[in-house]
Amino acid sequence: MSEVENIKNVHKIIDDLWEEELLFLKTLGSYKSVLGKEKGIQTFIENHLNDMDLITTFFDPDPKKLASYKNFGKPEWSYENRPVLVGEWKSRSEKVGKSLILQGHIDVVSAEPEYLWNQDPFQPTIVNDKMYGRGICDMKSGVAAMIYAVKALKKAGIELGADLQIQSVIEEECTGNGALALLDAGFTADGALITEPTELRAIKGQLGVLWVKVKLNGSGAHVERAEKAQNAINKAALLIQSLEEYREHINSKPKHYDYAHHPHPLNVNVGVIQGGDWASNVPSECTFEARVGFYPDQDPADVQAEVKKWILDAAESDSWLKETPPEVSFYGFSAPGFSSSSDQELFKTLASAHKVTTGKEMESIAFTATTDIRAFEEFGIPATCYGAAGANMHAPNEYIDLNSLKTATKSIAAFILDWCKEAQ
Ligand SMILES: [Zn+2]
Structure with a gap:
C-alpha cells in the first residue's frame, strides 16, 4: 500500500x-x-x-x-x-x-x-x-x-x-x-x-516553574491577650501580599520573545496555606506554598534566590518578622x-x-x-x-x-x- x-x-x-x-x-x-x-x-x-x-x-x-x-x-x-x-x-x-x-x-x-x-x-x-x-x-x-x-x-x-x-x-x-x-x-x-x-x-x-514553601512563627496566646501576641496567619498575609507585588514586578519587566504578545505570562500562585486550629487561639505557626513561573532564559537557582530575597526583604518591614524571619525553602518543581x-x-x-x-x-x-x-x-x-x-x-x-x-x-x-x- x-x-x-x-x-x-x-x-x-x-x-x-x-x-x-x-x-x-x-x-x-x-x-x-x-x-x-x-x-x-x-x-x-x-x-x-x-x-x-x-x-x-x-x-x-x-x-x-x-x-x-x-x-x-x-x-x-x-x-x-x-x-x-x-x-x-x-x-x-x-x-x-x-x-x-x-x-x-x-x-x-x-x-x-x-x-x-x-x-x-x-x-x-x-x-x-x-x-x-x-x-x-x-x-x-x-x-x-x-x-x-x-x-x-x-x-x-x-x-x-x-x-x-x-x-x-x-x-x-x-x-x-x-x-x-x-x-x-x-x-x-x-x-x-x-x-x-x-x-x-x-x-x-x-515557562520555567518552581515551588517555594514559607514557614512563619508567631507567638501564640489566648485571644484576650492577642494584642501582645504575634499572629502567624496575619504575618503570612503580609508576605502573601508581597508575592502579589513580586508577580506584578516580574510581569512589568521586558518579556522573553516567545511571550512578547502575552499580556501576563508569569503567574505566581499561592496554592496551599496551613495555620491555626482554633478561632480563639492566636496561631503560633503558619506555612504557605506558592508556584512561581519564570522565562526560559532564567536559571531556576537564580529565580529561587530572587524569590527568597524578595520574601525576606518584605519580612524586614515588619518588626516581628524582622526579629523572627520566615524560613524559605524550595521543593518539588525546579523546572527550567x-x-x-x-x-x-x-x-x-x-x-x-x-x-x-x-x-x-x-x-x-x-x-x-x-x-x-x-x-x-x-x-x-x-x-x-x-x-x-x-x-x-x-x-x-x-x-x-x-x-x-x-x-x-x-x-x-x-x-x-x-x-x-x-x-x-
Ligand atoms: Zn499534563
Whole structure:
C-alpha cells in the first residue's frame, strides 16, 4: 500500500476502535491516580500494553540516581510502589526511519472540593460529546490517544522501520522525576511526542516553574491577650501580599520573545496555606506554598534566590518578622523553561501529519506552564507536545472534547508512520 492508503486505512481503524478507546479512557479516569496512588493504573496500562505484544518494563524511580539532573525536582515523599512504565515495540527490520517515544503522565491533581463537580470526578461521564472527570483532559486523554494510535497501526498489520516506545510516567504535576527516571534508565530515542491536551497545536516553548514553601512563627496566646501576641496567619498575609507585588514586578519587566504578545505570562500562585486550629487561639505557626513561573532564559537557582530575597526583604518591614524571619525553602518543581525552533524535523513531520488529518496548517504555541518536554531536552532528544482540546484542567468539571480526541489519535498515528517509516 502507498503511504496515503496506509494512513487512510489506519484512520478507518481508529474510527472502528472508537467505542473501545472511549471505554479505555473511562477506565483510566476511574483510577484516582493522585500522588502516591499511581500503581493501580500503571498495572492496568501495563497489562494492556502486554496484550498489544509490547515488551514492558516497570520500576519505581530512585531519586538518588536522578538528583544531579538539572530538571530534577526535590521530593518530600517516597517512591515506593509508584512505578513508571514503558512498553517497547521493537522494529524487526533494519532501521529505515527514526525511533520514537510517545509519552504521557498518569498522575492527576486533587479533585477537591469534589462537591463543586456536576458528577463524581472519578466516574467519567459523557455529556454532549465531552467526557468529564479529573485527569480526563490532563492527560489521560493523551494516554488513550497514543495507545490507540499504536493499536490501530498494529491492527493494520504495519511493521515500523524503527523502534517505538510508549512511556507512562508519574509526577509530571510536581517534579518531572518520572520522565527523568525512564530516560536515565536508557529509554531514549531520536524524538519524543508528549500527547498533552494542546488543542491540536505543537508546543515550541514553555515557562520555567518552581515551588517555594514559607514557614512563619508567631507567638501564640489566648485571644484576650492577642494584642501582645504575634499572629502567624496575619504575618503570612503580609508576605502573601508581597508575592502579589513580586508577580506584578516580574510581569512589568521586558518579556522573553516567545511571550512578547502575552499580556501576563508569569503567574505566581499561592496554592496551599496551613495555620491555626482554633478561632480563639492566636496561631503560633503558619506555612504557605506558592508556584512561581519564570522565562526560559532564567536559571531556576537564580529565580529561587530572587524569590527568597524578595520574601525576606518584605519580612524586614515588619518588626516581628524582622526579629523572627520566615524560613524559605524550595521543593518539588525546579523546572527550567524551554524554547525551541519550530523548524526542526519533528515539528515539520507533526505539521504534515496534522495537515493530512485535518486539512489545516498546524499552529504552535509558547506554553505558560511546564510539561515533561524539558526532560527530553536535557537528553538532547527533540520533543514537543500535541494532543486533544479540553478545558477546566486543575479545576472542577474538567473535560475533553471527544471529536478533538479522535482527531488527535489520527494525527498521532499519521505522525508515527511518517517518523518511524514502514519497515522495508
Ligand atoms: Zn499534563
